[in-house]
Amino acid sequence: MPELTKAKEPFRFSTRLHLTELTGLRATNLSQLSDLMEKVPDSCIYHHTHRFLQQHQYLSPEPPNDFAYWVAEVLGEDELAEKLASIDTIQYADINSLRKDFIFAINDFLKDSPLAKLKFARSGEEFHFMKSMSFILPTGFIAYDLNDFAQMLKQITFDSLYFHIFEARLRLGRGKNDFSNWIEDSFGDKALADEISGLDPYTYTLEELRKKLIWIIKERIFG
């Protein structure tokens, strides 16, 4: 194995555990959905665009968010559902811009499809707004070089992987995922950092994402 550079600062893996908080707010049609999306806190938008990633390990790449799933399965509006499903979350630096584009897509669709306003969810199938409460805890995994890092990527939980890739970037507003930030700051390896941040993690299951990251790091170590 080639001799590895030690990181300036070790990478300390954290994990993120979450509780789902109910808001009691519900939408029965598209107009209500759009109105409530304007009002609910960022944590709601975050929850409904990220829940599937953790709860449905075997569903990839669809359905990527609760809004698209509800619009397709309950209201039967496949065209709008496709638009909502294809909103490219990785392109957004903050939740509010993401929220605006969801609302725009719904309102734009309603403008051209007035009959869609008349479609209501059956009783019991309303859209219930929920939000995520995150608890971030340090784990015992600390990587001092890229080899440690790749080994630990094999062992950390999905929650930990999820936290550093998704939550740190969008919810905590760190710009990039934590792995890319660390690799660039601690090794000055911008190419590797960019290769990781260039992935669209939303199109992978967490297990596939884990494998892909390990493969990229090993390629860098062994050439």
Add this chain to the structure above:
Amino acid sequence: MVKLEEYIPIVGQSIIDDLKLLGEKLKGKVIQHVNSTAVGGGVAEILTRMVPVLKELGIETKWDVIKGGQQFFEVTKKFHNALHGRKEEITQNDFEVFLETSQKNIDELDTSADIVFVHDPQPIALINKRRDNKWIWRCHIDVSNPNQKVWDFLMDYIVKYDSAVFSAPSFSRQLGIRQFLISPSIDPLSDKNKSLSMEEVDAVLKKYAIKKDKPIITQISRFDRLKDPLGVISAYQQAKKYIDCQLILAGGTAVDDPEGAEVLHEVKARAKEDSDIHILLLPQNDIEVNALQRASDVIMQKSIREGFGLTVAEALWKGKPVVASNVGGIPLQIKHKYSGLLCHSVEGASFALKQLLSNPGYAKKLGENGREHIRNNFLITRHIKEYMLLFLSLYYKEDVVYL
């Protein structure tokens, strides 16, 4: 008694490590569960298994049961039915009986723990004894369509709690206190869910004279109109026109439930002509339920209303394809066409049965997806984790908490 370590082969070491991390954060806190019965019913079942694990994680956990006479429990049973949306005559005297027994429990029960965790409506009034400790109300009932009179009566108590917990999003409403979604769970090591050998499964089939010569469709549930056993028979009969199959309807005995006995009578009458319908009365025999689920090709849960419907989780955990109604907590467990098939009618259920019986590869895939979905979301380890997070949430107001 089951040890935490025994879950490692099922959920992985890291999940258990997370529980231990959370346990550390709750060191020194005393948690007190309060419910209305020590045995029987879903709440007692889950607490029996959960309390020892919480203790093993280093959290001082107590479990107290309120006292009440027959009259009190008759009233709370009426409350329960009314909250489920059933028509019940609730009198002023009923409320007085409830208040009188509640006051006795307030006087007698020590509720000085750091966190008092009250389950269901029976002990709800204990909140009037609140000091400066934290209180949680856990509602295990489907309250999506409650009797307003009972709900309003309970609301006076609910708003005094720090947080409420519901099992499905449709049960929530705007309450003025924080409310969380925590689904119930199954225990993969319990008699109802642990692995069984082929011999054990075959022995149960033999006991009930069920042959394996044609596909088996099964619904496990008590004989109750809300579980729609007659609808299950109709769906089976429609499917059987095209695919020769057999049906097992298995559930608890209905000795003390006049309506249950009536439903059972109707089911037997409908099934009389068909020797491929097996109606089994299983007096709380978890191993037999487990074996029947494992012997089945398709599991049904065609309920009209459902609190959560843990029989669905049990079936999916066994890798079985499931056809179930889109009600209560069932859609949380099944994503249509990914981890099972959801239906809204007898015809829909029958069509789904035919799809699964004709396409075993598809059925197998749904079952496999379902098992992984349960592993990730509906096992007791997830439930314990969320309860510990719930306890921690009482001390933080923000949405992102660094521990």
